């Protein structure tokens with residue numbers, strides 16, 4: 001009887017339909033409200049930040065910057081990951097303008113690299129930048145990394161006062177191995193030169209550092225005796241790194257695959273030199289994204305994809321904008337000991 005009256009009443013059917021539709025609508029609405037509230041006000045778990053997206057990364061301070069102002073070099077190291085793809089060098093005044101912008105953005109340490117930084121204008125361009133950074137910008141730390149082959153005593157007399165640290169790269173204490181690597185120009189002795197520069201550093205009060213790249217040609221060497229004798233403030237030991245477009249892949253000027261060593265081989269080398277107190281190891285993992293690298297156009301180079309992707313130039317868009325595309329991993333920078341006593345005024349140079 002009840003059923004028949006319900007079936008018979010179109011009004012009741014209509015009401016039933018309306019209440020069902022309202023019910024579905026309310027349920028959808030509550031879900032939408034939950035999502036929007038969660039995302040906008042943070043009451044639900046927010047989506048993980050995309051660390052690859054510049055918007056999601058906090059502002060980076062360019063505390064320590066590596067400026068590769070030239071790509072040209074007189075050596076032919078087979079593993080080199082910063083090759084002569086252009087011969088461009090900024091005019092001096094533009095380079096100074098960029099350095100000033102970096103200082104204003106928080107730079108404390110500048111390292112000049114290349115290519116070979118002493119090649120351009122026989123080291124005068126480099127000397128002027130070193131002097132500018134110390135005297136005009138008053139940077140706590142000014143350093144250079146060089147193969148050492150072009151440095152003259154005259155340079156130390158003129159610019160030594162303004163330089164905190166000079167790093168010379170030396171991968172072997174065996175001349176033949178240096179020849180095989182390409183860490184040489186003609187038959188000149190790379191090692192004799194290293195000792196000569198070490199003495200000039202002592203004489204002109206510049207902290208002396210050594211960089212070595214561990215690769216298939218030197219991985220079995222024991223350098224303990226020579227390093228202890230040279231007594232650098234730091235001995236940076238790098239695991240040979242591949243960078244697409246530089247020393248690997250089709251567009252590259254070097255083929256460094258035959259130089260690459262595994263993590264275990266790198267560890268063996270480090271264990272053999274465990275007694276060298278100034279040793280600072282840098283595996284591929286530590287090295288890849290822990291440097292702020294500026295190229296010859298003052299563009300930051302992002303190595304996260306295994307190649308060097310350039311930002312826009314600091315000179316065109318300023319530091320804040322350019323640095324968003326640097327791929328810099330500040331945590332790894334700190335983990336690898338990137339911040340250390342880097343001003344010679346704070347070091348006890350016991351020579």
Ligand SMILES: C[S@@+](CC[C@H](N)C(=O)[O-])C[C@H]1O[C@@H](n2cnc3c(N)ncnc32)[C@H](O)[C@@H]1O
Pocket residue numbers: 073079080081082113114115116117145146147168169211212213238239240241242247256
């Ligand atoms: C590109 S070089 C430029 C400065 C200078 N020409 C020199 O060799 O010291 C800067 C530093 O990177 C190191 N280096 C070059 N290629 C490398 C690679 N494939 N893996 C790790 N370090 C490398 C060099 O030995 C040097 O210490």
Ligand code: SF4
Pocket residue numbers: 073074075076077080081082114115116147183
């Ligand atoms: S690593 Fe060798 S080839 Fe590369 S820039 Fe330095 S000296 Fe030149």
